[in-house]
Amino acid sequence: MLECPLFFPDQVVPPSFFGDRKQQRRQIEETLEAINESRSRGGMIL
Secondary structure, eight states, rough: OOOOOOOOTTTTTOOOTTTHHHHHHHHHHHHHHHHHTTTTOOOOOO
């Protein structure tokens, strides 16, 4: 059986649980800026 953290919708998950996402956020922001400036660049956010 897989051991996964439990998810409770009524509780706030501490940000430390997700780790550091600075680089991922920066890449998303750069892609959105490129789209806004009509520079050819593709991106997919899942």
